Amino acid sequence: MTDPDTLEPVRTNEVRWRGRTLLHFSGCDYFRMARHPALRAAARSVLSGRGLNVAASRLTTGNHPIYGQLELELARWFDCESAVVLPDGYLAPVAAAQALTGDFTHALIDEASHGALVDASRMLDCPVIQFKHRDALDLAQRLQNIGQPSRIVLLTDGLFARDGSVAPLQAYLKVLPARALILLDDAHGVGILGENGRGTLEHEGVDRRRVIQCGTLSKAFGAYGGMVLGVRSLRDRILGRSRCFIGTTPLPLPLAGAALAGLRLLGSAGARRVRLRRNAGWFRAGLQEAGWECAETPGPIVRLPMCAEKVSEAVKLRLLEAGIYPPFLRYGAGSPQGAFRFVISSEHTLPQLRAALGALAAYGSAPRTGTMASKSRR
Numbered sequence: 001m002t003d004p005d006t007l008e009p010v011r012t013n014e015v016r017w018r019g020r021t022l023l024h025f026s027g028c029d030y031f032r033m034a035r036h037p038a039l040r041a042a043a044r045s046v047l048s049g050r051g052l053n054v055a056a057s058r059l060t061t062g063n064h065p066i067y068g069q070l071e072l073e074l075a076r077w078f079d080c081e082s083a084v085v086l087p088d089g090y091l092a093p094v095a096a097a098q099a100l101t102g103d104f105t106h107a108l109i110d111e112a113s114h115g116a117l118v119d120a121s122r123m124l125d126c127p128v129i130q131f132k133h134r135d136a137l138d139l140a141q142r143l144q145n146i147g148q149p150s151r152i153v154l155l156t157d158g159l160f161a162r163d164g165s166v167a168p169l170q171a172y173l174k175v176l177p178a179r180a181l182i183l184l185d186d187a188h189g190v191g192i193l194g195e196n197g198r199g200t201l202e203h204e205g206v207d208r209r210r211v212i213q214c215g216t217l218s219k220a221f222g223a224y225g226g227m228v229l230g231v232r233s234l235r236d237r238i239l240g241r242s243r244c245f246i247g248t249t250p251l252p253l254p255l256a257g258a259a260l261a262g263l264r265l266l267g268s269a270g271a272r273r274v275r276l277r278r279n280a281g282w283f284r285a286g287l288q289e290a291g292w293e294c295a296e297t298p299g300p301i302v303r304l305p306m307c308a309e310k311v312s313e314a315v316k317l318r319l320l321e322a323g324i325y326p327p328f329l330r331y332g333a334g335s336p337q338g339a340f341r342f343v344i345s346s347e348h349t350l351p352q353l354r355a356a357l358g359a360l361a362a363y364g365s366a367p368r369t370g371t372m373a374s375k376s377r378r
């Protein structure tokens, strides 16, 4: 594996790449909060007043009050009983799984789950069975094969970054045994989905009783850090049993300060979510009008069908000519050939969205190599 190209964000929607400044339609800074003056000021203020880090686990001498404050505000923001902050989003499901080790006879995992969940599943100390991507019928079949009595945990992403689809939580809960739990990696859903940005649960109309929601502060919230949202007893168990909580230095203090600023900014501004939805809907509709089949997904991730290699190369060139960095990804095993995946921001302007649509329009009916991996739904 060679090093990836370097890419440097320079302005709200632009990056420096190979000496050029190009429009940017990738990354997960959905609201462009990572460069927001309020977050930068919060990080600076904490840095100058309190320093860089606590240099100790929270369970020894590193439990700075800012972490408790952040957890309190997270619990309020997400309307849940308690929150635990982890050094990053990858560790959030791992910490939750370490807290739950030994509780389950079987884990079922969506085959397209993020690596964080794959690693988390290995911490559960039980057999792990894959089911087909977003397929509640396949899940039901596998549950039938397991039989009774069993204690089940299901692991899935909420909003899948590879194609923008959403896990059908309602359908899963219908087929899961009554006492089963869902361990949800909602890294892309938190702050984005649902009326109040509370993520995939809110979008799917599912309450928290049977779902542990994990997330990151590095995407919608523009800062950094991981979170586990759940009941107080889960929090107690993470503090008591999760090695990646017990044995790590917590989030650097300025990032905790920036996360608080990000939460407050996004909380008070549903307007950002409205702009994000409007932009993504407008862009998707424009693509469909130009002949691209792209799924009706509720978030800001717009993946195009895989094209013949010659077509992909032509589209890349066309985008570069239009001053746009080509967001072409080989994302996971489902897409070894790669595909274009546009990530829309609330801060993209209409002329910027039009520029991307203009570059793509001519290829709307160019030859494809396959259909979308899965038909997504709202």
Ligand SMILES: Cc1ncc(COP(=O)(O)O)c(C=O)c1O
Binding pocket: 088, 089, 090, 091, 114, 116, 157, 161, 185, 187, 188, 216, 217, 218, 225, 226
């Ligand atoms: C689905 C998913 N889970 C977890 C993570 C990890 O989050 P973080 O970057 O905060 O470690 C990512 C990051 O890209 C992700 O896409």
